[in-house]
Amino acid sequence: MCGTILVVDDEPLKRITLQIELSEAGYEVYEAADAQTARRIFDSKPIDVIVSDVRMPGFDGLELLSHVKQARPDVEVILMTAYATVDTAVLAIKRGAYDYITKPFTTQELLEKLERLFATRKPTRGDDRVETFGDLIARSACMKRLLAQLRAVADTERTILLCGESGTGKELLAEAIHRHSRRRDKPLVRFGCAALQPSVVESELFGQEKGTFSGATRQKQGRFELADGGALLLDDIEDLPTDVQPKLLRLVERQEFQRVGGEEPVRVDVRLICAAKRDLLPLVRDGRFRQDLYYRLNVFSLTVPPLRERPDDIPVLARHFVNKHAALVGEHNVTLAPHTLEELMRHTWPGNVRELEHVLERALAFHGGGEIRPEHVLPLSRAGSAVGLPALELAEFGPRGLNETVADIERRLILMALRQCNGNQARAAQRLGIPRTTLRDKMAKYSIAVA
The missing domain is CATH 3.40.50.2300 (Response regulator)
Known part of the structure; x- marks a missing residue:
């Protein structure tokens, strides 16, 4: 061929x-x-x-x-x-x-x-070929095997359990599965189970009837009803309160449930995708997760390897994130210096792909244009996240003086804050620690368009 x-x-x-x-x-x-x-x-x-x-x-x-x-x-x-x-x-x-x-x-x-x-x-060796699936990118053999499994299961109706450390991209996997399924034209609804009271989780997932408690002035649809015909991603499933687990088990088995305060069964057609940061079996043994629910959710289990176990993916992911975030702020021809890639390859990335993206997004705010050098991503702390400001050298800004350099950095920080806050000026100003009026003045100064 x-x-x-x-x-x-x-x-x-x-x-x-x-x-x-x-x-x-x-x-x-x-x-x-x-x-x-x-x-x-x-x-x-x-x-x-x-x-x-x-x-x-x-x-x-x-x-x-x-x-x-x-x-x-x-x-x-x-x-x-x-x-x-x-x-x-x-x-x-x-x-x-x-x-x-x-x-x-x-x-x-x-x-x-x-x-x-x-x-x-x-010429490229088969192992060096970059593969994609949705927004996922893979060069390593282990991730390519995972993408092959995703392709095989995406267009089925099976419940899927995604396991992997925080920051490995489980939500992207869920989005890719949904995008390549027969339910792609229906919604993918997301819900995180962590750090919520059992009553809140139950109400958010299954909805509530009017008058259930003081202040419940109307009937409220839960996430399962909102996802009807599509799919629901339950993130941090290991934190699902034990009081709520029987109700979820019934829904998985029968595709029906009762709203909080209701008596009539509500039928839905929902594909369930669950994500967990920890292995659920120890929780089953400790009695913190129902065994019958575990087996119902674990129909098809996929484990996302941490970034430290797939170093071949670091260069291609790094270049992808640089291109992605440079394009968002209108920059072109931004490159990674070879020594920068060496520093990225040496790091163990306890925060995984999310940490890598944040480090490179931050480097773009300070690199001054052109090439991203090691000092723009260092230091990488032992805990895995970049700390402090990157070391800046006057030489990297060429003939520009202090005022122009400071203005350029300020503009980049404003653009980054606006992007992280989806264009919300009030939140961006809060993140930057300045009044909203000051932010608007600076946006006008740097000709930053109002979203």
Whole structure:
């Protein structure tokens, strides 16, 4: 097999013709009629090259190109267009396209481009190939096995138990499972069981009837009703109060429950995904988790390895997070210095992938543009999280003086706070420790758009 191609075109005749003729030339070919379908295939299959039309309903080919290059920079993209202009070609190449081809064209013309592409492409060992599934990225063998298990179980109705340390990405796994399931068009509702009173957990999960207690002036739907037809992610399931466990067991067995203060059964159709930071079996032995509920939830169990056990994933995750957060603040061509990657590889990451992302997001706020060097991510504390401010050198800011440097750092911190608070200015100001009016003045000063 020469390679794996994904053809994306809303013209059925052209799409199917290319699929047939490229297959006959020795390629494995997938096809999609729009960019959204293409993204689902791209997220779940080991694609080498995407051949996509530029103009399509919904997302266009350039938007698909941007998504591909952010998620998996190693995948090449060739754009097809009947409206080729110099501007389109330049924009496509700037965004990372390998080449473009003007319609109408013969399959032989495309084959010649593909042959040149594969001839100049750096050979990669099977183990080095980066795979994706939803927003998950993997190069390590253990994570690739996990992604294969996810693909196998995603489009079933099975209850899934995700086990792994805090920060390993269990919520991303749940989102990927839901996105690739037959329930993808229905909601994925999330609920965390940690640090809540049993009565609160019961009311939040199962809802309550009007007049159940003082202040209950209306009927309230719980998370299971909100997730009807879709899926519910129960995070920190190990902290589910023992008083609530029998009610959850009944729901899992019968897909029905009673609201708090109610007598009539409420039927729902919900797929259950549970996440746990700890092994549930010791809790079962200690009597803190029901054995029958454990076996009902543990129909299909997946363990997410900690980041320290999959160091091969650190470089690809680091570059992904740098590209992701740099794009959010309008930066381009940000790179990681080789010595920076060495420092990241040496760290044990007790906070796992979440910690790695926070360290790099913070480094972007202080690196001054261009390359992220070791001093921007250090020191990494023994506890695993970056402490203090990164060591800054005047040389890294080039000819800029103190005022310009301070202004640049201030602008980056404001952008980071706004992003972390989803554009909420009041919360961002609180996080920065300044009045909201001061924040608004500084946003105007630095031409930061109001969300």
